[in-house]
Amino acid sequence: MNVPAGLSAALHHFPETLELLARVQEFYNPDLRIYKTQSADSRKDFALKHGVALWHSDVNKFHYxxxxxxxxxxxxxxxxxxxxxxRRRDQAVTRSQMQVFEVDHNGRIKVNPMAKWTYKQTWAYIHKHGVIYNPLYDQGYTSIGDQPLTTRVALGEDERAGRWRGSNKTECGLHI
Incomplete structure (x- = not known):
């Protein structure tokens, strides 16, 4: 049985992320339903409707x-x-108490099968089993989100240091 999977796909993904999505669809053939913002069909259209850099002026609205x-x-x-x-507990202090099974604010069960895994265990599994992954990880990115809000991480920096660099933000809103 091929269970439908929904993917929230932002207009502002890296090209490598979109290429990864195409590879996943080709290799695994999931019943993947792509859900995009209803307010725009392209980055240009989004900028015309919401401003050139909504992620700077109102990051919460941008993520919503x-x-x-x-x-x-x-x-x-x-x-x-x-x-x-x-999600994993070791990704951020805000995730350190995360359970494997949670109930979200709408009463749905949220399963975090990797909650107890570490960064090192995750990458050991990926390499051992040949799991397809985003090539940006090989270029110094350790947590990948929207292109305008994601930067490379220097050696020794926290895994999510490249997300929302220079702000106090720690989550995009999907898991709050």
Whole structure:
């Protein structure tokens, strides 16, 4: 049985992330439903409607429009009872107490199968089993989100240091 999977796909992904998505679809052939922002069909259209750099002027609105609302719509349209994340406890202090099974604010079960894994264990598994991954990881990115809000991480920096660099933000809103 091929269970439908919803993906909240922002307009502002790296090209490498979109290429990864195409490779995953080709290799695994999932029943993947892509959910994008309803407010624009392209980056140019998004900029015309919301400003050239909404991620600078109102990052919470940017994340709501490009990630949170599409995910909420996907979960509702797919009549989701449970959903799976790739979050780990060691990614951030805000995730350190995360459980493997949680209930989200809408009563859905949220499964975090990698909650107890470490960064090192994750990469050992990826390499041992030939899991397809984003090539940006090989270029110094350790946590990949929207292109305008994600930077490379220097050796010794926290894994998520490249996300929202220079701000106090620690989550995009999907898991709050």
């Amino acid at each position: 429009l490009t990630k949170v609302e599409p995910l909420q719509r996907a979960l509702a349209e797919l009549e989701t009872v449970a959903w799976i994340t790739g």
